[in-house]
Amino acid sequence: MKRYWELFYVFFKIGAFTFGGGYAMLPLIQNAVVDKKKWLDDKEFIDMLAIAQSMPGPIALNTAIFVGNKHKGVKGSLFTSLGIILPSFVTILLLVIVFTQFRENAVVESVFKGIRPAVVALIFAPLLRMGKNADITWQTLWIPITVALIVGLLHVSPILIIVLAISLGILYRMVIKKVINR
Amino acid sequence: MALFQLYLSIFFSFFKIGLFGFGGGYAMLPLIQQEVVYTHEWITVSEFTDIVAISQTTPGPISFNSATYIGYKAINNTGHGTLASIFGSAISTLAVSLPSFGIMTLVVTFFFKFKENRYVRAALFGIKPAVIGLIAAAGILLINRFNFIDYKSWLIFSVVFLASVKKIDPILLIALAGLAGFILY
Numbered sequence: 001m002k003r004y005w006e007l008f009y010v011f012f013k014i015g016a017f018t019f020g021g022g023y024a025m026l027p028l029i030q031n032a033v034v035d036k037k038k039w040l041d042d043k044e045f046i047d048m049l050a051i052a053q054s055m056p057g058p059i060a061l062n063t064a065i066f067v068g069n070k071h072k073g074v075k076g077s078l079f080t081s082l083g084i085i086l087p088s089f090v091t092i093l094l095l096v097i098v099f100t101q102f103r104e105n106a107v108v109e110s111v112f113k114g115i116r117p118a119v120v121a122l123i124f125a126p127l128l129r130m131g132k133n134a135d136i137t138w139q140t141l142w143i144p145i146t147v148a149l150i151v152g153l154l155h156v157s158p159i160l161i162i163v164l165a166i167s168l169g170i171l172y173r174m175v176i177k178k179v180i181n182r
Numbered sequence: 183m184a185l186f187q188l189y190l191s192i193f194f195s196f197f198k199i200g201l202f203g204f205g206g207g208y209a210m211l212p213l214i215q216q217e218v219v220y221t222h223e224w225i226t227v228s229e230f231t232d233i234v235a236i237s238q239t240t241p242g243p244i245s246f247n248s249a250t251y252i253g254y255k256a257i258n259n260t261g262h263g264t265l266a267s268i269f270g271s272a273i274s275t276l277a278v279s280l281p282s283f284g285i286m287t288l289v290v291t292f293f294f295k296f297k298e299n300r301y302v303r304a305a306l307f308g309i310k311p312a313v314i315g316l317i318a319a320a321g322i323l324l325i326n327r328f329n330f331i332d333y334k335s336w337l338i339f340s341v342v343f344l345a346s347v348k349k350i351d352p353i354l355l356i357a358l359a360g361l362a363g364f365i366l367y
Contacts, residue, residue: 018242054309056202057285058244059243065287077286085242088242088246088247089242095240097264110366112235113366114363119238119324121342124318136311144312148316148319151322152320158216159198159202161312162204162309166305170308174304
């Protein structure tokens, strides 16, 4: 049982002290899981990461589930998941309870009037770098632009986009590329 | 009965968000926004923006944060008490995590076969550029008259955008934008 609580504790600490979402957590997870606890070696960690970020769901949770399962089976992954979820769950719960009482407050409202456009700017800012990392070229640039416009302006369902992207990816790799190469 | 149905629809919405939430973080925002703001109208678009702001300044992934927050609000806004609302939070957070749990358990079991599978690779090849588009869509969806009330909003937007491209800490930028809001409005 001590092993399970250790899994919980390691991920609880990571969940509690990393601000700014999944990617900020990765160096901490690597430090704890690979360097300190040696639950995975370096190569396993890199391979795992590639998969954890391509699957749906938050990367931090995917990583936690993988590490827990690899080390101690399904029960192990229950403990790591709980560890990574609990800190943000408690924090947000306290915030929402407090925030519900103060949202009508004039000071709070004026502070958030300043914050809202900043939030939008923070979403746009990393796009260029991310596009380069995702290997977007002049030939494929139309894909993100089209997706952005039809989801952003026409409110087309993102689920439809994901299903289409999967189908077109498979169609291209399995059929069209072979026809071109022939 | 009505409360039970609300719990059910919260569960299914967040399960869907967990299942189709590729690309993590910002890429999941259009999907979350569509479910909770447009389809179910559990919260307003300004509230949604506030949740994103809170997520950017508190620990944990944005999808958990919004699940916990919206699960609470959806119940609370219909006049139910704190305890029932906390239970709503627990349901939404569980629901958003469940798909990851199932998928990653499969991945561990079939780890190496999975990585080499050419259908999986082809699917991921298609998703990658779409995810970038979804992040841009997340930004576009939040440009509206509720978040951008006057020229001062655009001023804050421009300054924060440039500062963020220059890699200034986002938590600091949100704090400064909040201060600017306090002074300007």
